[in-house]
Amino acid sequence: DAKTTQPTSMDCAEGRAANLPCNHSTISGNEYVYWYRQIHSQGPQYIIHGLKNNETNEMASLIITEDRKSSTLILPHATLRDTAVYYCIVRFFNDMRFGAGTRLTVKP
């Protein structure tokens, strides 16, 4: 079973920030939070990951709450190409359980 809970779908206006929440209340101390996305039926694409601290890369930012029970993926300036299913995954080594994810639709 996936250890995360995400909204089924979200909309975002093009050019605005997209904030995708994820609950992982049962996360343990050595498990990382990973985010992947899947555009249409392509292979999932890695976005970002973190353990405790907030992280930022060229694609997104990851905000993890202090108690680590939830996190938010932020796409700072969403484009139409960011329309995809976004998966939040709690990972322990190579055990990665994909849930249903959030279907983000970026609208013009």
Next chain:
Amino acid sequence: EAQVTQNPRYLITVTGKKLTVTCSQNMNHEYMSWYRQDPGLGLRQIYYSMNVEVTDKGDVPEGYKVSRKEKRNFPLILESPSPNQTSLYFCASSSLAVRANTDTQYFGPGTRLTVL
């Protein structure tokens, strides 16, 4: 370019006709795995391999076989395909070390299989 390749990308076959889906990676990764993706069920792991000659069952291994004779290749074998194996299949790889928690898993482009 670092990548995971799969072949074929699309395949339509009939029940009982043995088939193999190949997977190859050029990143010298120890860990490789196969997933299937079905509507409403997300991605489910079929088999994985921690290194050459080391394979293990994932969550949905029934009806599948794998082999890992070389580090770069991890073929998925369906000895007697059935219609319930109609699905979208993904191969993935990552390095496997002490720091495996932080190594990105790379996915192939997918193989869409239809079993009639």
